[in-house]
Amino acid sequence: MHSNERQHHGEADLSAVAKLIAEPPRAKALMALLDGRWLPASMLAREAGVANSTMSGHLARLVDGGMIVAEKHGRYRYYRLADATVAELVEVMARIAPTLTISSLRADTRARVVRRARHCYDHLGGRLAVAITGAMARDGYVVAPEDEPLATADNPPDHVLDPIAVTVTRPGSEFLGRLGITVSAGSAARCCVDWTEHRHHLAGAPGRAILSVCRDRGWLRPAPHSRAMQLSDDGRDALEELFGVDLCEKPSR
Known part of the structure; x- marks a missing residue:
């Protein structure tokens, strides 16, 4: 084989990914896209606090780097994370990154809403997701390996x-079946680490299905211009009864 036909693969170039995320507007765009939706460049520009023209350049860099994908609809371009691997990378970085200083009541309110319940790419994240996952573990609907215990609120x-x-256990399969979710007993389900709660929450097929049921029944609805999810009064009552959890907000100290 000639030398020019042989490919050599060295170590992963982490710096290339780091450079893509290092600019605050690009980092904010990735965080905004964590809910898996297609969002227009104008909305991502508002999220990042920059002009549309400036944001277009940043988005082009993220597309070229394989972090996001773009589609054109009429005059407008819409963007989404490239895949679940990128979403996982952003979530992991969010867990270890320092938090931004909140300097306004609006920012504080938004942070609280995002922490309460939000899209985590294609499933539910936030305090609500952690509570649901903890309840399913408590009731024996899901079991974790003995050497890797599930981290819950309790x-x-x-x-x-x-x-x-x-x-997913047999009782868990039967419980989910009553919600219209088909998951066989013995099926494996992935649990993410929630970046705001630092606890596990259910992902994979069961996590996606639970979010879908909550949306279809009107228990959760997307917050405007945010990946946060708003819990309706009916949703709170239904989920508290289903999972045996208290979803009332506790006053901050």
Whole structure:
């Protein structure tokens, strides 16, 4: 084989990805796209606090770097994360990154809403997702490996968390079936590490299906111009009854 026909692969160039995310407007765009939706460049510009023309350049860099994809509809371009791997990368970085200083009541309110319930790419994240996952573990609907316990609101971690796989039990399969969700007993389901709560929440097929049921029944609806989800009064009552959890907001201290 000639030398020019042989390909050599070295170590991964992490700096290339770091350079893509290093600019604040690009980082804010990626965070805004974590809900898996297609969003227009104008909305991403508002999220980043920059002009549309400036944001277009940043988005082009992210497209070229394989972080996001674009589609044109009429006069406008819409953007979405390239895949779940990019979403996972952003979530992991959010867990280890310092938090931004909140300098306004509006920003504080938005942060609280995002922490309460939000899209985590294609499933539910936030305090609500952690509560649901903890209830399913408590009731024996999902079980985690003995050497990788599930971190819930009632079972705080004593170490840095990693995503884990849980198993859906027969009672869990029957419970989900009553919600119209078909998951076979013994199926594996992935649990993400929630970046605001630092606990596990259910992802994979069961996580996607639970979010879909909540939306279809009007229990959760997307917040305007945000990846946060708003919990309706009917939704709070239904989920509290289903999972045996208290979803009332506690006053901050």
